[in-house]
Amino acid sequence: MGRKKLERFADNAVRFNIVENGKEKFGKMAGKWRSEHFQNEHDLVVELGCGRGEYTTGLGEKFPDKNFVGVDIKGSRIWVGSSYAIAHNLDNIAFLRTQIEQIDAHFGEDEVSELWITFPDPRPKDKDEKRRLTAPRFMEMYKKLIAKDGWLKFKTDNTPLFDYTLELIETGQIKVKNLSHTHNLYESEFMDEHFGVKTKYEQLFYDKGEDIKYLKFQFA
Known part of the structure; x- marks a missing residue:
């Protein structure tokens, strides 16, 4: 492991x-993010696979009256978002380093007001379907964590993954309400929901001419 990573860790x-892992709060925060970490009653917004935290920190700057938690397993990447939040005094932002498969051990039932899935690995092989972050087994987990009136929001450049997710909804494998979606976010009525924030990968794909897909819904 390189010295730079060791310093970040x-x-x-x-x-x-x-x-x-290794910190006192790890594994003990389910249902307690507002009271024990942020010490307020603001809405809790969670981003899965946050990487370097561009989206988490970007939204955190725009919405200081909400709490944000970025989740990723890569400690060196999380360090970048953490550093930005510290440098800009963004006390409404935190990061959780864990596997997404284990998030139900870190968030309580109905605790999350809004959950973002931003540019996940599309896992295109059929054998990897269960590892897609929009697969039914993950959706069942998210449903327990998101408040009854909360939202799940999903952005991707990958058309097959987006269409796969829509098919799950349309065939009733995921039961939702108030579904909205577009295959071209920047040319749609949902442009305002972009909030002027782009992740590194979003900018990369956009510069290559890829349309950004977006959907949102509430669980039924």
């Missing part, structure tokens, strides 16, 4: 805005 180990 050492920083992460002592940062208040990072919850990870």
Whole structure:
């Protein structure tokens, strides 16, 4: 492991805005993010696969009256978002380092007001279907964590993954209400929901001419 990563991991180990294995709060925050970490009653917004945290920090800057938690397993990437939040005094932002398969151990039932899935690995092989972050087994997990009136929002450049997710909804494998979607976010009525924030990968795909797909719904 390179020295740069080791230095970042050492920083992460002592940062208040990072919850990870080995820290007292790890595995004990379900249902307690507002009361014990943010110490307020603001809505809790969670981004899965946050990477370097561009979306988490971008939304956190625009909505100081909401709490944001970015989730990723890559500690070196989370360090980037954590550093930005610290440098800009964004106390409404935190990061959780864990596998997404285990998020139900870290968030309580109905605790999340809004959940974002941003540009996940599309897992195109049939054998990897269960590993797609929009697969039914993950959706069942999200349903328990998202409040009854909360939203799930999904952005991707990958058409097969987007269409796969829509098919799950249309065939009733995922039961939702108030579904809205578009295959071209930047040319749609939902452009305002972009909030002027792009992840590194979103910018990369957009520059290559890829249309950005977007959907949102509430669980039925």
